[in-house]
Amino acid sequence: MTAPAPVVEPAKPAFSLSPKQLAYWKAPDRRINLLEGSIRSGKSKVSLLKWAIKTVAPAPRDCVFLITGKTMTANRRNCLTVLQKMVGKANFKFSVTTKTGILFGHEVELEGANDIQAETKIQGGTYKNAYCDEIALYPPSFITMLLGRLSEVGAGLTGTCNPDHPKNYVKTDIIDKPGLDKAVHRFLLEDNIFLGRDYIENIKKEYAGTVYYKRFIDGLWCQAEGVIYPVIAATPERVVVDKIDPASIKYVNIGVDFGGNKSGDAFSAVGFTKQGPVIIDEEHVTGIKTPEVLNARFCEFVKKQMAVYKVYEAYVDSAEQTLKAGLEDAAFKAKIVLNIRNAKKGPITGRIHLINLLIGRNRFRILRHCVKTIEAFQQAVWDKRIDKDERLDDGTVNIDVLDAAEYALEPVAEQLIAEV
Ligand SMILES: Nc1ncnc2c1ncn2[C@@H]1O[C@H](COP(=O)(O)OP(=O)(O)OP(=O)(O)O)[C@@H](O)[C@H]1O
Numbered sequence: 001m002t003a004p005a006p007v008v009e010p011a012k013p014a015f016s017l018s019p020k021q022l023a024y025w026k027a028p029d030r031r032i033n034l035l036e037g038s039i040r041s042g043k044s045k046v047s048l049l050k051w052a053i054k055t056v057a058p059a060p061r062d063c064v065f066l067i068t069g070k071t072m073t074a075n076r077r078n079c080l081t082v083l084q085k086m087v088g089k090a091n092f093k094f095s096v097t098t099k100t101g102i103l104f105g106h107e108v109e110l111e112g113a114n115d116i117q118a119e120t121k122i123q124g125g126t127y128k129n130a131y132c133d134e135i136a137l138y139p140p141s142f143i144t145m146l147l148g149r150l151s152e153v154g155a156g157l158t159g160t161c162n163p164d165h166p167k168n169y170v171k172t173d174i175i176d177k178p179g180l181d182k183a184v185h186r187f188l189l190e191d192n193i194f195l196g197r198d199y200i201e202n203i204k205k206e207y208a209g210t211v212y213y214k215r216f217i218d219g220l221w222c223q224a225e226g227v228i229y230p231v232i233a234a235t236p237e238r239v240v241v242d243k244i245d246p247a248s249i250k251y252v253n254i255g256v257d258f259g260g261n262k263s264g265d266a267f268s269a270v271g272f273t274k275q276g277p278v279i280i281d282e283e284h285v286t287g288i289k290t291p292e293v294l295n296a297r298f299c300e301f302v303k304k305q306m307a308v309y310k311v312y313e314a315y316v317d318s319a320e321q322t323l324k325a326g327l328e329d330a331a332f333k334a335k336i337v338l339n340i341r342n343a344k345k346g347p348i349t350g351r352i353h354l355i356n357l358l359i360g361r362n363r364f365r366i367l368r369h370c371v372k373t374i375e376a377f378q379q380a381v382w383d384k385r386i387d388k389d390e391r392l393d394d395g396t397v398n399i400d401v402l403d404a405a406e407y408a409l410e411p412v413a414e415q416l417i418a419e420v
């Protein structure tokens with residue numbers, strides 16, 4: 001992917017724009033161009049196209065550009081395939097493997113902002129301009145680094161995001177910061193005239209009662225407060241089921257959280273079906289416990305699941321490598337064939353959002369006998385004392401079982417998002 005493709009005459013939008021999109025299309029570009037507001041409001045579609053046609057296509061020959069997403073997978077889903085569809089394969093080719101592309105004859109680098117190596121790579125790069133999808137979800141260090149790399153005259157970035165916590169870096173250091181060469185464009189759901197009424201009503205229902213309603217529907221940068229899973233708190237019957245047909249479960253992941261002395265150690269078994277994940281079993285090991293007790297209970301728990309379901313992997317709290325090694329050893333001695341991996345432990349907010357999204361789409365279930373898990377989901381509340389979204393973890397709520405369930409879910413998060 002070295003030789004620039006011949007520049008094909010850039011197309012004008014082959015589709016009509018909403019009045020809001022048209023206003024954005026005509027607005028002069030600044031160094032930082034931010035489109036923020038409700039989900040599905042039409043930000044990405046118009047900004048990707050404007051960036052490609054008005055910023056990249058007419059640039060001098062030797063300029064290098066950058067497209068970033070929260071992850072490479074999200075980048076591909078939200079930007080690369082959408083852009084390619086709009087401008088055509090003749091004008092945009094890309095490879096996720098080499099993380100490069102050619103857009104209107106110009107070299108484009110592709111990155112996922114949560115990749116540690118991406119920051120180092122960007123540190124060495126000089127870019128003419130960047131397109132940043134979901135920029136409020138990037139580590140602040142990545143954004144500062146990027147702005148530093150866009151120091152040339154005429155360099156800049158276009159970014160889109162949904163509102164987040166009011167202390168989010170994008171809000172405090174870009175939107176609210178005076179003196180920056182910036183244009184902030186606010187998009188609301190109603191601005192997207194191409195969405196059907198039913199569609200809008202449905203997504204409103206899906207987020208009802210959650211902090212995500214205020215942020216993603218009303219477009220407000222607001223603090224999360226109150227219960228985290230309002231649907232389970234108010235109407236548990238929407239997720240609790242008496243039984244599940246074992247044949248409908250493709251496989252089961254085990255999640256393990258080590259709570260230390262202050263709380264307990266938790267195991268969770270999560271089954272995956274065509275209708276989304278189901279928490280099928282739980283165990284909370286509390287009281288006086290030794291590594292031997294923990295190991296024995298773990299082996300018992302895993303064997304119980306294996307007697308009914310296909311279980312290949314366990315995702316274990318990576319903070320306690322000695323305990324994890326103990327589980328591995330015990331499983332080996334008990335002749336349990338299981339891949340015991342470190343849990344990914346991505347941001348808790350990402351896991352919370354995923355589960356609320358699944359609940360909203362009726363794609364998340366818990367078997368009735370998992371009483372501790374149900375209770376924990378009902379009692380979980382946001383911690384208002386901190387300047388970011390954080391789940392209250394002061395010992396009053398059983399966070400262990402939630403962590404364990406989330407560790408089991410996390411590895412398939414992208415797939416679950418794609419399914420909805
Ligand atoms: N001008 C348009 N013509 C037809 N459909 C459009 C237009 N603009 C947006 N849409 C459609 O509306 C939906 C939402 O648009 P888009 O992805 O741009 O929204 P967004 O604000 O980036 O959403 P999110 O915040 O969820 O990323 C998409 O299905 C898109 O194809």
Ligand SMILES: [Mg+2]
Pocket residue numbers: 043044045078160
């Ligand atoms: Mg978007």
